[in-house]
Amino acid sequence: MRESRWWLISLGAAALMAVLLTVHMGLMHLTGLLRAAGVDLGDVRSFAAVTARGRSAAQLVFYLLFLAAALYHGLYGLRSVLLEVTPPRAQGLLAGLVLLAGLVAFAYGAYVTVRTFTG
Amino acid sequence: MRSAEAVRLHTPRRRLGVRGWVYAGRYGLDRYLYVLQRVSGLGLVLYLFLHIYETGVRLRGEVAWTATMALFRHPVFVFLEFVVFAGFVYHALNGLRLIVAELGWLLGAPARPVYPYRSSLRRHRPWVYALMLLTGVLLALAAADIFALPG
Numbered sequence: 001m002r003e004s005r006w007w008l009i010s011l012g013a014a015a016l017m018a019v020l021l022t023v024h025m026g027l028m029h030l031t032g033l034l035r036a037a038g039v040d041l042g043d044v045r046s047f048a049a050v051t052a053r054g055r056s057a058a059q060l061v062f063y064l065l066f067l068a069a070a071l072y073h074g075l076y077g078l079r080s081v082l083l084e085v086t087p088p089r090a091q092g093l094l095a096g097l098v099l100l101a102g103l104v105a106f107a108y109g110a111y112v113t114v115r116t117f118t119g
Numbered sequence: 120m121r122s123a124e125a126v127r128l129h130t131p132r133r134r135l136g137v138r139g140w141v142y143a144g145r146y147g148l149d150r151y152l153y154v155l156q157r158v159s160g161l162g163l164v165l166y167l168f169l170h171i172y173e174t175g176v177r178l179r180g181e182v183a184w185t186a187t188m189a190l191f192r193h194p195v196f197v198f199l200e201f202v203v204f205a206g207f208v209y210h211a212l213n214g215l216r217l218i219v220a221e222l223g224w225l226l227g228a229p230a231r232p233v234y235p236y237r238s239s240l241r242r243h244r245p246w247v248y249a250l251m252l253l254t255g256v257l258l259a260l261a262a263a264d265i266f267a268l269p270g
Contacts, residue, residue, distance in 0.1 A: 011218055018211050029204055032264040045188050047181040054177075067171070074164040081157060085137065101168075109171045115178055 013073040054116030159206040
């Protein structure tokens with residue numbers, strides 16, 4: 001695939017992340033403001049709340065999409081930065097290592113998400 | 120033929136290396152926004168990997184999870200949470216601005232280059248100020264929540 005396509009996918013992932021990450025950050029890190037606005041979510045980081053959320057099919061889809069988009073966008077950006085200081089001969093190796101890191105992180109993150117969903 | 124000294128003086132420095140990432144030269148504000156976009160992006164990638172590992176703690180049971188969450192209530196981690204939030208807000212808003220500019224929107228209509236020139240960067244500048252203002256407002260709200268309001 002041409003480099004411009006990978007770049008376009010990264011832009012698409014960024015747009016998706018802008019929505020998913022805003023929801024995630026708002027619900028996980030701004031609970032005090034939400035409570036002040038009349039929306040009390042309780043202790044969203046308690047074990048009971050985390051496992052209850054994890055058993056929802058909507059959350060499963062949300063977090064798998066989130067994980068894929070975040071890893072793709074983040075590692076595409078990291079690769080672009082590192083390519084600037086990598087000699088041409090080593091650029092293929094660099095791309096391979098970044099891809100490997102992304103696949104391992106996605107596999108682990110997806111495993112945790114699916115294991116929480118299935119209980 | 121020019122002297123070696125004249126050639127050296129008139130040849131642009133090609134290899135600034137990593138210093139070139141933070142050297143704005145005559146590009147000013149937009150260059151610093153670009154540097155901050157990179158720094159925040161690299162920080163968020165690092166945090167992403169730590170966050171993926173940390174979410175896996177839940178598989179080790181309630182005791183391990185509760186101990187990890189108690190650790191994150193330490194003031195150092197609370198401050199780092201704000202730093203991550205700030206990085207996210209800036210990176211997301213500036214990134215959306217860059218995508219919009221990349222698509223050719225909000226740059227103004229093409230015009231003849233009549234002196235004094237007004238570049239698309241300058242026509243776009245009000246959006247940069249609006250972005251900074253919005254970032255500041257969101258960070259003030261986040262600071263109030265993370266440091267002052269009970270979670």
